[in-house]
Amino acid sequence: MGGVGALLAVVLSVVIWFRNMPQKGPADSSVEDFPTSDLPVVDPKLKELSETFQQYHVYLYQGELEEKAGNLQAAMALYRKAIQSKASDLKAQIRLTALQLHLEKDFEKVRLDFLKILSEQDIQTIEVCEINNYLGLIELQKEKYAAARIYFERAIQKQAGFAPAHFNLGYAYFFLKQYYNARRHFDQAVELQPNMPSIYLYLGRTLQKLDKNVEAIREYENANRINPNLHLPYLYLSLLYFNLGKREQSFQYLKQMIRLDPDYTRHIYQDAKYYQEPLSYDFILKTYAIILKEKKQDAGVVSGLGLLYFLSGQKQEGINLVKKSLKLNDQDAVTHTIYGYMLQQMGDLEGAMQHLKTALRHEYQNSLTHVLLSEIYIRLGQYQEAVEHCRKVFSYDPYYVRAYEVLGRSLVQLDRVSEAVKAFTKALEYDPNYMPAKKMLLMYSQ
Numbered sequence: 227m228g229g230v231g232a233l234l235a236v237v238l239s240v241v242i243w244f245r246n247m248p249q250k251g252p253a254d255s256s257v258e259d260f261p262t263s264d265l266p267v268v269d270p271k272l273k274e275l276s277e278t279f280q281q282y283h284v285y286l287y288q289g290e291l292e293e294k295a296g297n298l299q300a301a302m303a304l305y306r307k308a309i310q311s312k313a314s315d316l317k318a319q320i321r322l323t324a325l326q327l328h329l330e331k332d333f334e335k336v337r338l339d340f341l342k343i344l345s346e347q348d349i350q351t352i353e354v355c356e357i358n359n360y361l362g363l364i365e366l367q368k369e370k371y372a373a374a375r376i377y378f379e380r381a382i383q384k385q386a387g388f389a390p391a392h393f394n395l396g397y398a399y400f401f402l403k404q405y406y407n408a409r410r411h412f413d414q415a416v417e418l419q420p421n422m423p424s425i426y427l428y429l430g431r432t433l434q435k436l437d438k439n440v441e442a443i444r445e446y447e448n449a450n451r452i453n454p455n456l457h458l459p460y461l462y463l464s465l466l467y468f469n470l471g472k473r474e475q476s477f478q479y480l481k482q483m484i485r486l487d488p489d490y491t492r493h494i495y496q497d498a499k500y501y502q503e504p505l506s507y508d509f510i511l512k513t514y515a516i517i518l519k520e521k522k523q524d525a526g527v528v529s530g531l532g533l534l535y536f537l538s539g540q541k542q543e544g545i546n547l548v549k550k551s552l553k554l555n556d557q558d559a560v561t562h563t564i565y566g567y568m569l570q571q572m573g574d575l576e577g578a579m580q581h582l583k584t585a586l587r588h589e590y591q592n593s594l595t596h597v598l599l600s601e602i603y604i605r606l607g608q609y610q611e612a613v614e615h616c617r618k619v620f621s622y623d624p625y626y627v628r629a630y631e632v633l634g635r636s637l638v639q640l641d642r643v644s645e646a647v648k649a650f651t652k653a654l655e656y657d658p659n660y661m662p663a664k665k666m667l668l669m670y671s672q
């Protein structure tokens with residue numbers, strides 16, 4: 227979208243320049259001021275085409291903004307408007323069809339829609355590449371890895387530097403158990419898209435399959451370095467160190483994972499061009515249980531397992547484990563935070579607040595706890611209290627993204643919208659894919 231953004235910026239600057247020109251009155255005008263013979267005659271059809279072009283790209287740009295904020299229905303509506311204004315351009319048609327794949331899961335209908343677009347005479351090479359990539363994703367959804375591989379290879383033939391196709395092809399090879407081929411394409415994807423944690427995650431998994439554990443550890447740590455808020459890199463590191471007999475390092479990563487924001491993963495934008503493996507709580511629970519066997523008396527680790535059960539939908543099992551961990555150690559801050567989160571999710575704000583405040587008494591520099599309290603204060607209408615808890619986080623953890631987003635929502639309620647916009651902007655500065663901040667910024671920066 228850089229080209230469209232630049233175009234809009236140029237148009238805007240011309241409008242501003244024109245508005246700021248000194249305006250002459252009739253007495254100041256002369257024939258020299260109006261060299262009408264030198265002015266080109268604008269063809270009405272050309273003017274209409276120019277307006278259509280601008281309108282189309284505005285709809286397309288706005289649609290992409292809504293999509294990245296997670297407002298998928300709004301994005302689809304804007305893509306439809308773009309198509310209505312300029313049906314010959316295929317970009318909006320491709321984006322709309324891709325979102326239908328994400329939302330409707332009607333694989334056959336979407337496949338036929340993509341094939342129809344692919345038959346257009348004026349289709350560009352990059353668009354052929356993108357459609358083949360999406361056709362491959364449809365096959366991955368159906369776990370037809372060999373069929374998917376063919377489409378991704380076609381995409382790469384059209385555009386060798388298309389990172390999503392390399393990543394998706396690596397994924398297909400991984401599940402075809404062709405690990406050397408998988409590694410080759412994950413390596414290529416990393417070169418083309420070096421700031422995407424999931425590529426490093428799958429590269430690490432592939433290296434483990436090739437018995438290259440030291441290299442796998444490096445790639446998992448790369449994923450953590452890029453985004454320290456994701457759960458799976460910590461879990462894989464914990465399990466890998468556990469299998470290597472390095473128990474203390476294993477437990478260290480497990481405890482780091484337990485302290486993460488449990489809502490973060492569902493709040494980040496996922497580029498639809500890359501395959502997103504469904505989150506398997508069964509896998510996480512089984513992996514966690516293996517490590518837990520040696521830490522049955524650690525309250526924080528037990529409550530972490532309880533949180534996983536809670537998030538997987540087995541809420542009572544999760545609550546029972548947290549109560550068990552409180553009996554092991556009723557002064558464990560992590561356990562009180564997790565129990566406070568559970569109670570908040572179940573609507574018991576008073577009980578949640580009690581446990582969150584207890585957590586802060588035992589460990590004051592606890593970012594998630596402060597933010598969860600802020601969320602409760604917003605629901606209770608105590609907005610200044612919410613602001614204060616967010617600001618306390620910044621005194622020791624200035625990069626905690628959720629705190630900026632919650633701060634912004636609190637400031638909106640206090641009619642301090644300009645400050646709120648700055649808070650949402652700061653959140654996106656630290657994490658450009660954090661959808662709650664994108665949504666709020668779209669709403670209040672109009």
